[in-house]
Amino acid sequence: MLTLTLASLRQQARRYLAPAIAVVIGVAFVTASMTLTTSLRSSTQAALTGDLSHYAAVVLPSQGAPVPEPAAQTLRDLPGVAGVVAHRVGWTRFTLPSGPRDVQFSTPPSPTSAARLVDGRMPTSGGELALSRSAAAGSGLRVGDTVRVDDLTHSRGSATAPDDGVGSQHRAAATVVGIIDAAADPRYGSTPVAFATDADVAAWTGEEGYREIDVAGQPAASAEHVRSEVAAALGGQAVVRTGDEQAQHLLAQATGGVDLLGILLLAFAAVALFVSALVIGNTFAVLVARRRRETALLRCVGATGAQVRRLVLVESCVVGLVGALTGVALGLGLAAALARLANRSAALGLPQLDLAFDPTAMALPAVAGVAVTVLAAALPVWRAGRVAPLEALRPALPPTGRSRASTVRLVVALLVLVAGTALLVAGPTVFGEQDLMLGLVVAILGGAVSFAGVLLLSRRYVPALARLLGRLASRLAGPPGDLAVEGAVRNPARAAATSAALLVGVTLIAMMLVGGQTASASAAHEIDRHYPVDVMVSGSGASLPADAVARLERLGVAAATARLPQVTAELTAGRGAPTAEGMPLVGLPTDAADVLRDPSVLAATPGTLLVDQQVAQDTRLATGERVIVKVGERHTSLVVHVGGRLPYPYFATEADLRRLAPQAGVAQVWLRFTEGADLPSAMEAVNAAAADVPGLVVSGSAPERAQISEALDVALLVVTALLGISVLIAVVGIGNTLSLSVLERTHESALLRAIGLTRGQLRLTVALEALLLSAVGAIVGCALGIGYGWAGARALLTGQATTLLSVPWGRLGLVVVVALVAGLVASVLPARRAAAVAPAVALAAE
C-alpha cells in the first residue's frame, strides 16, 4: 500500500500542488498573525509596564493622596526589603526667555528603568537638573545652562498642574547637568520631565509625598511575602501590589481587560483557515472525482474500500504536513518582514516591535493546517471508498439533479438563514438597549449563523447566478461564453465551493467597508458635536493685538474665522452669594456658526447664558433658571441654558456681552480649516502666525478630530489588508479548481479544438469560466457585505444616532474589480495548459 501511496503522490505531485498552496498560505497567515500578536503583546507589555516586574512590591497612592513621606524610610528598614526607589513627582514652572513654561518634575529614574542618560550626568546634589529629551527640546535648554525654577513650597499642596494666575513669589536657580532619553520608561513617556534630587523636587513642587515606591525584595524572600510585609508596615495608608500584579493592572487598564488586537488577528486567522478549508476540501473532492476510474480499477483488482480510503487519507496527511511546515516557515518570514516594516514606519503609532518566537505560534498553525487538510479531505476520502469497482467500466455520469438529500439540505439551509437573520436584526433591538455588548454578541452570532445558511444555499444560487451572468458572457463572447457557462455550472457543488471561498473574503471586506462608512457617517454628527472648533487662538491678556488677529484671518487654510470677545464675570443665582466669581464669559458673534462644525453646540439666543454641562452640575445651575451676570459695575439678568461639553464654561451672545462690557476687545480668534486641508501644515501655519505674539495659546480639536478619522482609516486599511489574504487563498482555489477541471477535460478540449475552436477561444473559455465564478462570489459578497455592514453598524450604534446606510460604492466597485482581475489571473495558467493540448494527441490517446 505504501508503494502505491508513494507512486500516487509522485505521479500526482502536480495536482497536489494546488491544495498544498492553499494550506501553505492559510498556515502562513495564521503563523504570521500569531507571531505578530505575541510579539506585539510583549512589546506593548514592555512599553506599558516598564521595569515593574523587577520589583517585589510597588506602593501606590491610595485615593489620590500621595504615599506619605515617612513610608520610604519605614520600608527600607524591613527585613525582607533589599532596596527602595521612591518617586516624587510634581509640577512647577520654568521661567524662560520666551515666557513661563509648566514642567513636570521627578526624582531620577530607577536603576532598572529603560530611561537612558544621553548627555552629561544625573543630578546628584541640590540645584542640579537633568532634562528629558522632550523637556530639553521644548525649553531649548542644554547641558550647562541655568534656568529659574518657581519654588511652590508655600503656595501649593497637590500634584496637579498649576492653575493660571496662581502667584509665585520664590524662584530658585538650577543648572542643567544631563539629558535623559526617558521615552522608553512608561512612567514618563513623551511628557517633558525635569529630574532633580528628592529634596529639590519636594521644595520646588511642594509635593508632600511619593507617587510610587518600588520595593526590591531580598533574593530569598518571595514577592508575595514582601508585599504582605510592606502592606502590614504601611497599614492601609497606600495601595500595595506585587510588581507583577501592578504590571497586569496597568495592562488591563490600557487594554480595557480585553486583548482586542489578539482577538482580531485570531479572528482573521480563523477566517483564513476556514477559506483554506473550503479550498482544500474542494480541491480534494475534484482530485478524488478525477480519479474515480483509477480508484475503481484498484477496487477491481481487489483493494478494499478501507484500503482506498487509507490511500487517500495518507496522501492528504502528507500534503497537509508538507504544506503546513512550508506555511510556518513562510509565516515566520512574513512576520519578520512585517515587523521590520512596522518599525520603520511610525505611522501606526505602535510601540517598537521585537519579534518573539513563540513555540505555540508555530506548533498551533502547523497542527491546525494538517487537521484542516485531513478534515477537509475527509468527505471526498469517504466518497472515494464508495467507488464501485464497476465504475471503471462505466462512462462517467454527470451529477444527478434533485435528490431527497438536497431537498432536506435546502430546508435546513433556509431555516438556518432565517434564524440567523432574525437574531442579527433582533439582537440589537431586543438586547442592545440595555446592554450594548450583549446586543452586539447576539448580532454577531446571528450574522455567523445566517452566513452559514448562505453558504449552505450556495449550491442553488451559484449555478443559477453563473447562468444569468453567463448570458452576458455569451452575448459578448459568443460560443466561448456558452461553453464557459456550461463548464462552470456542470458540477454545482464544485462551482459553489469555488465561489464560496471568494464569497467569504469579499463579504467580510464589503462588510467592513460598508459598516465602517455607515458607522462613521452616523458618528460624524457625534464627532462634530464633540469637536466643534478646529482651532482657538487666545491670549493671556484681555485682547489680542490687532495685527495678530489680521494675520490669523488671512491664513489660506482657514475657511472661516470668528472674533470672540471675552470678559471676566460674576454670576449670582437668585439672591444668595455669587455662584461663580472671576469666570471667563465668552461672547458669541453672529458669524460664530460659520466656524463651528456643529453650530447647534454653541447656539446662544439673545438673553440666555449657555453653560457647560459639567460646570452647570458643579454650580447647580439648571436650564430656565435666571442668573444675574455682573461685569464691573454693569449687570444684567440672563436665562440659563445648559448645553453639552463646551470649550469654555459660559457663553452669551456678543450683543448681550457688549451690553455689559462695551469696550471688550477681541480675546479669541476661532478658525475652521478648509475641507481636506493638510492638518500638520495647517497647524504649523497657525502656530507660525501666533508665534510672534508672546503668550498666545493655540488650542482646538482639529488634531483630535484628524486623529480619530485617521485611526479609523488605518484600522479599516489594516482589516481590509488582512481579509485580502482570504481573497488570495480563494483565488488560489479558483486556480486549483480550474486547472483540475482543465486536466479533467483534456479530451473535451481536444474535441473542441478538432471541430474548430481556436486556441484563443479555448483560452477565453477558461478565462470566462474563472470570471463567472469570481463575479458570482464578488457580487453576492458585496450584496451580503452591504447587509451585514448595515446590521453591524446598527448593532454598534444602538441607542445612539439612527443608522444611516452609507455605501462606499467606489470602494466596493474596486473590490469587485480586484476579485475579477484576481480570478482572471488565476485562470492564466489553466487556460494556457488547456490551449496547449494538441488535438490529435489527446484524441489519439483515447
Added chain:
Amino acid sequence: MTTHSTAGTFEAAPRPQLAPAARTHSLTKLYGSGPSAVRALDDVSIEFAVGQLTAVMGPSGSGKSTLMHCLAGLDTPTSGRVWLGDTDLTGLGDRALTLLRRRRVGFVFQSLNLLPMLSAQQNMLLPLRLAGRRPDREWMTHVIEALRLADRLDHRPSELSGGQQQRVAVARALLTRPDVIFADEPTGALDSQTGAQMLSFLRTSVRELDQTVVMVTHDPRAATYADRVVLLADGKVAGELTDPDPDAVLDAMRTMGA
C-alpha cells in the same frame, strides 16, 4: 424513403470529377527524433475522390490515424504535402487550420465524440455556432430525419446509446456540409448490429447527401460499405481495392500479415 425524392435538392454544384477532395504527396510523419524516431507515415502519396466513401485499412500501428490527422489538419506532416481540395495545408498556422477544420472538415471519432454538458442538438450545431453561421433549417431537418434523431434532440450524451451518440456525431459532421468527413474507427465502440447501421448511415451520406467520407477502420466488414479500400502497412500504402467484397478484403489483409 423521402430522402430519395429530395436528395437532388441538396446536390452541390457539379464538381469536376478529376479534382480530388483530398490528396497527399510524399507525406512523411516522424514521431520523436534521432535513431529512435517512429516513422508513422513513410512517403505516402494518395488521393481521395469527391463523392466517395473510402476506407483506410491496415493493422494496428500502421499509420491510419496519423494519415487521417494529417489530412484533416489536426497534425502537421514532417515532410511532404497535403491538400484539402485546392488548399495546401502544409504551412498553414494553427489558427488557419482551426478555421479550415471548422468550415470544411467533419469528424467522427471512435468514442467520446460529444461534449457531455450539451444536448444532442447543441452538440450538432456547435461547429456552426463556432463559425457564427446559422444552420440551414431544411438541411438540418433532412439530416436529423435521415439519422433518425428527431426524438433525441434534447437528450444529453449520457442519455443516449453508443449508436445514437455516433449518429449525433455524424449529424454534427454533416450539418456544415464539409468537403470531407473523416471518421476514425466510427464503429470501434459499437456492437456489430449498431455498427452496421452506422456504416449504412455513412454510405447514405455519400450516396444520397453527396458527401465525401474517409473512414479509418480495421474491420473487414466495414470495408464492404466502401467504394474503395486503401491498405496501409508500416506507414506505406500497401495496395487498394475498388468496390470490394468481404472476402477480397480479408484476402488482402491476410497477405499483408495483419
